[in-house]
Amino acid sequence: MGEQSKKVAVIYKSKYGSTKQYAQWIARRVQGDLLENFRVKVDDLQDYDTIVLGGSLHAVGIKGVELITDNFRELKNKQIIVFAVGCSPVTEEAINHIINHNFTEEIKERINFFYLRGAFNYKKLNLIDKLLMLALKFKIKMQKKGELDEDTKALLDSYDNPVDFTDEEAIAPIIESINK
Ligand SMILES: Cc1cc2nc3c(=O)[nH]c(=O)nc-3n(C[C@H](O)[C@H](O)[C@H](O)COP(=O)(O)O)c2cc1C
Structure with missing residues (x-):
């Protein structure tokens, strides 16, 4: 499917700004709607084909990921992409650790996960x-x-x-x- 034909929601939860920056870049590139996680209810997502959820990493947890994990049944027909933003270097081990810590086996099978590096001050x-x-x-x-x-x-x-x-x-x- 081309960029224009899908309706994309890019949802983010960011504490210090880097996750927000990535979400803005993604939303702009795919002409998606940029939404702040705490304002979103699962019912608001029914019109979208693709849900992209970004959250900063804190002690391996992805901030705001519950919007996906707690509402997985309601979102099961949608394309779901999750990205986490942390400072650790990109290694397969670190990425697997984040996936295993945040998702059940069922969810792991259904989503696409990405890890992006943020900032630390x-x-x-x-x-x-x-x-x-x-x-x-x-x-x-x-x-x-x-x-x-x-x-x-x-x-x-x-x-x-x-x-x-x-x-x-x-x-x-x-x-x-x-x-x-
Ligand atoms: C208390 C705390 C815990 C953190 N835990 C992790 C972590 O487990 N893994 C990681 O890669 N980065 C970790 N970080 C780094 C943040 O994820 C990083 O600064 C990220 O860019 C924050 O995203 P934000 O700017 O959108 O808030 C931690 C930062 C803080 C302050």
């Missing part, structure tokens, strides 16, 4: 997130420095040096999936 976090991240830092520091792998070192470095991996080109596989 410790100074801009709210108090609770700062405390959570400090706890994670403390846990990591309990390990000996020499045992830290490159990804963990990069994570620790990002507390002092903000990182931003958001990249419009990264949405290409999602656009391709919508247009299938």
Whole structure:
């Protein structure tokens, strides 16, 4: 099906902006409706052919994913695409961990899942997130420095040096999936 012929809803839940940025890029590219997750009720989605849901990753959970997982039966005839935005590097292991943590076997079979890299700026976090991240830092520091792998070192470095991996080109596989 071509871009114009499907009615697409792009729904997002974003805490610090990167998921929103990806959702805006996707909605613009496919001429979809951009909707903020908390405003959406499942009944509002019946007119759409394709539901694209994006949520930021917090402790492996995809924010707002319940809109899909709690209403799966009502949405079962629709094309469903979920994307999660996190800071971890893209590895098959990390992606499988996110999928297994958030979806049942039945849902896994029916949706298309994508992982996109976002941004992290410790100074801009709210108090609770700062405390959570400090706890994670403390846990990591309990390990000996020499045992830290490159990804963990990069994570620790990002507390002092903000990182931003958001990249419009990264949405290409999602656009391709919508247009299938
Ligand atoms: C408390 C906390 C927990 C996080 N947990 C994860 C995680 O489990 N995996 C990951 O890849 N990124 C994690 N991140 C990084 C965020 O997912 C990343 O900053 C993302 O860009 C946030 O999306 P948003 O800007 O749309 O809110 C975490 C960030 C915070 C503050």
